[in-house]
Amino acid sequence: MISSRWTPFLFLAPALAALLIFRLAPIAVAVGGSLTGVSLMGDLNFVGGENFHYLLTDPQFWSSLKITLWFNLIINPLQLAIAFGLAMLVFRPLPGLWIYRTLLVLPMAVSTGISAVLFGLFLDGNLGPLNGFLEWVGIGAQPFHRSQDQALYTLIGIATWKGAGYWMLFLLAGLYSIPTTVYEAATIDGASAWQRFRHVTLPLMRKPMAFVLVADTAINFLFFAPVYILTSGGPGGATSLLMFEAYRSAFTFSDIGRSLAISTILLGIILVIVVVEFRLLRSPEEKHV
């Protein structure tokens, strides 16, 4: 006979086991691995903080860290703003609305790798259709991911094309969960459309927005495939995001320990930023608690 004290834990056990096996254990392995080094012949040694010390004195690491932070400083607010804008656009009933919604969500169904390859062709300097169009309208061909100045922003564009529709879905659900009675009350009180948006919609959207921002941040700090496929960290190191450096350390330079140290640092950064984001988007009532 199982005591009722253990019943909740039994029900939770499968989920907890999965969490342990698929999330916490790999993190533990990564953090542990960051304290090791592998010899040329594959022997594992404990090296303590050597990998971290190496990174902190490595200009390449600092440059990647800066690029990663800058990338996230732009892409996360940008994706949130665009996703919110799109959600507002397709929120009100319109004829043929489902077509627009489907179109906006469609990029989600294209895998990241495939979308990077497609954009590579689309933006190509010699054969790409977009440059043909830009020349035709008189703007002139752009180098996009082949230019040190434009590469990072090209990647931000590609990621936003793919991500905005996805995050829109969560915000759309949030918009639907705001009771219409609140808006009616505001209208009766004489609130203008802007005032309703500013004082009703925005405060009530804090929670879904916090979720989107946090989840998006976690994903964008781990941004990898388009860098690997389109730019390999170039030109001139302009897109060497930390995740790509972690990959290169492990699989081009056979330094698994350094790679895991980069991953561990990334994990730490994500944790800190996510905590800050949660605090910023806390509703006023929660702040008093």
Place this chain on the structure above:
Amino acid sequence: MRIGRRQFMAGAASVAVAGSIGRAAAQEVTLSAPWMGWPEEQVAPLMAAFHDATGIRVSAERLPITELFRTLEVRLQARNELPDVYLVDGPLTASYAARGHLLALDEMLAGDKDRFLPTTIEQGTYDGQLFAMPLGTSSQLLFYNKKLFAEAGIELPSSDPEARMTWEELLPIAQKLTKPEMSQFGFAFENTNPYQLLPVPLSKEAEVIGPDGLTATGYVDGERMVEAMTWYQELYQVHKVAPVGTFQTGVTQEMFGSGKLAMIIGGTWNLVGFEKFEDLDYGVAPHPYFQGGKAVTPTGSWHVGINPRTAHMKESQEFVRWLSTRDAMNLWFDLRQYPPSLEEIWDERAGTTFVDPAWEIVRYELANTATPRPPTPGYREYEDFLRTAMQDIQTGANVQDSLTRAAQNIDREMRKYR
């Protein structure tokens, strides 16, 4: 019909049983072999011939060159039984062997070593032991489109290696053959690999790596290297005679084949590869050099190695041994035309294939101007950073900065080999 739980379980069980019977019946061994992304018709016949001879299948996974190197790193570092055999780029032999990723082949090919050109055996050797069996060697030629030359009224380049063009002479010709309104370019290198581009600084007698094989600063970003790569950049960015962003072989080959590119420096594999372009009428000339410098051509090629951890050791050895036979090498030559590594194929074809002017040039280059890539266990890191720098330079990055960054990065990664 509604499928109940019992029926579902019975169905699942029978599928599982059928599956395992199928597996038991398939006794045939299939070797896993990461291979270069050459056209299928240049790979499949070789594997099919091996299967006909031995009953062993080879699953050749064709990957573009940079993907091949990355894939091999990922798989080899797992240090398990896969892959069974793999293509080894000659200068990477040391890198793989030093890390225990290659089986020594001395015993297996003991009586065969003197059948090969000595330089090819040298490329596959590390620390006095043969680790990778040479599939061939390589050389590069200047291919030109006869029709575009005739249209522009330009005299065809000489095919005599003693009277080869200088880079200084090539530029005005390339300018005449560049027609932006028709997206036609005068000249391009086949790709941005150091293999392809190192002869440019080497022609200016630049030293491209330190004498210890582990130092890049002062060499990769040395004065002559910067001078040579500035010339390279100007072709793309100032004179605009070459198409920017052409990093991969396939793109430049298509452009040359379809008449969008008048001249290309490319490998002998194009002698077969260009056959698919029916309207293309091309000629070949020797690799140009800098006036006052020396003539230098790339060389070295693909080898085949065995993963020492393979679960199919006998079959893997059989594959490499079979590839080293005259018949297999002859077939391989017909498929892709790398200059052969076996002396006997040069002799057998001396009066047939090799009377072609292209092959006369190649024989001359192999004997006189061929310069292998720098011997270093860190060639992988060296090549990776240098390739990125060369791509950046092509697309307009500051030459000195790009090379200095590459040199610093290479030195940083070379430390582990010291």
